[in-house]
Amino acid sequence: MKAGSSAAFLVKVERDLVGGLQHLLVLAVIKRQKAAHGYGIIRALDEATGGRGAWKEGTIYPLLATLEREGLVASRWGDPASGPRRKYYQLTPAGVQALRIAIATWNETRTAVDRLLEPS
Numbered sequence: 001m002k003a004g005s006s007a008a009f010l011v012k013v014e015r016d017l018v019g020g021l022q023h024l025l026v027l028a029v030i031k032r033q034k035a036a037h038g039y040g041i042i043r044a045l046d047e048a049t050g051g052r053g054a055w056k057e058g059t060i061y062p063l064l065a066t067l068e069r070e071g072l073v074a075s076r077w078g079d080p081a082s083g084p085r086r087k088y089y090q091l092t093p094a095g096v097q098a099l100r101i102a103i104a105t106w107n108e109t110r111t112a113v114d115r116l117l118e119p120s
Contacts, residue, residue, distance in 0.1 A: 027099040037086040072098050
């Protein structure tokens, strides 16, 4: 594998891994923060992933809209002490259950991948 294609492969792997976990990570941030607005979710994801997810408004807001349509989060408008009105998201009971299942699935997957990647 050439050096350039090696770098491209690594970028693709990282993008695919983080992209595949977006729903799980967003639900986890909302649960941790109790009620979170879009920008706060982006900041929390950037901090947790070291900026690796390239979390942008164009990714997060459509994802939040999807989670809301699926009944996993509910939103409400709030007026913070300073700044513009913000839409806050909270997990619904279905969202709590979905997060619980996603975490269990992630733990099983991580265990299997760790086994495969351990030196023999």
